[in-house]
Amino acid sequence: MKILLLEDDVALNRAIKKVTQLDGHITQSFFDGQKVLDWIDTVFDLYILDINVPNVNGLELLRIIYEMNKSAKVLMISANTDIDSLQKAYKLGCMDYLKKPFHLEELRIKIAQLAPNEQDLLQNISLKEGFSLTKKEKILLQLLLSNSGKTVTYEMIEESVYREGTISMDSLRALVKRVRAKLDKKLIANVLEEGYVLKVYM
DSSP states (O other), rough: OOEEEEOOHHHHHHHHHHHHHHHHHHHEEESHHHHHHHTSOOSSSSEOOOESSSOHHHHHHHHHHHHTTTTTTTTESSSOOOOOOHHHHHHHOOOOEEEESSHHHHHHHHHHHHOOOOHHHHOOOBBOTTOOHHHHHHHHHHHHTTTSSSSEEEEHHHHEEEEEEOOOOOHHHHHHHHHHHHBOOOOOEEEEEEEEEEOOOO
């Protein structure tokens, strides 16, 4: 998934970003609510918002996000136990809430519950008979599927598929070529000098 993270605690921000990236997600992290507004037009699969952050708080951002995207998935986190803030968060549309301090494994569980089901993503994609996907090929296809109809950049592929290091463009293109060769239909299109897009399928 593509995740937006807003958390002003530096250590917690870095820990959440690291664990989500290790789980294969693409995480854009922020420490300041005002900075999030610069990315508000970008669509993310999941928003993880701390309530008490500098300049623009998580509740105000939650309101703005849902005004723009009614189907957005938002997970709120806060040390604030004020019941009014919690009620307002749910009323505004947040799907879940984590109270600090929390274990990162608890966060991983909640993220997994909000993630698109892998089988649901893959059910409309068929492979040529006798073919199967390697681990990296499967991660690439899931990335394309979760961003169906949108450009998946070279950087997104590198971050998601090759988390352990950088990869040459030749190797990246070879990976895409292998996945294309195994698909029953021609679904992956080039986006010139940017990346690839999976044609919207129904």
